Amino acid sequence: MSILRVRNWLDPVLRKKGEPVDNIDENLARLVEDMYETMLQARGAGLAANQIGEAKSLFVVDIGIETGKRDLVTVINPVITAREDEEIAEEGCLSIPEIFAEVRRARRVELKGVDLKGNDVRYEAEGFLARAFQHEMEHLAGTLFWDNLSSVKRNILKRKFKKLQKEADE
Numbered sequence: 001m002s003i004l005r006v007r008n009w010l011d012p013v014l015r016k017k018g019e020p021v022d023n024i025d026e027n028l029a030r031l032v033e034d035m036y037e038t039m040l041q042a043r044g045a046g047l048a049a050n051q052i053g054e055a056k057s058l059f060v061v062d063i064g065i066e067t068g069k070r071d072l073v074t075v076i077n078p079v080i081t082a083r084e085d086e087e088i089a090e091e092g093c094l095s096i097p098e099i100f101a102e103v104r105r106a107r108r109v110e111l112k113g114v115d116l117k118g119n120d121v122r123y124e125a126e127g128f129l130a131r132a133f134q135h136e137m138e139h140l141a142g143t144l145f146w147d148n149l150s151s152v153k154r155n156i157l158k159r160k161f162k163k164l165q166k167e168a169d170e
Ligand SMILES: [Zn+2]
Pocket: 092, 093, 094, 095, 135, 139
């Protein structure tokens, strides 16, 4: 297993849509193992394939994150099939490190997809996990959480990001 480089929002791969996966093979299983390791090392709750430079329709999520019991799952070719209610909560992204903002999202979602064995999976999630699913789905559509904000707010966050980057480089 190896730690992959998490791309930041300046990388054009973050704007690519995830290509549907039609072949679940050893290479894909290896990629997923690396994504798990990368996500855990970065202390993230989820990671979409394009965040590590692969524009494929899949993401990994720790569905046990709220309980403290690690439970890593992979969802291939995911689709959100139902959304209910809304709530606003703070959110961050491994591709926009150190930047957080409040985002309005559905409070409950149903997500369908396929697991690494090729079996159909279905999750009903609410709160934090529902938010994580919606966040990862946006990555697979080539968008980022701050695209939900006004351009004024987004520009403030972009400036903050660049300032932090500059400080880190000095
Ligand atoms: Zn993200």
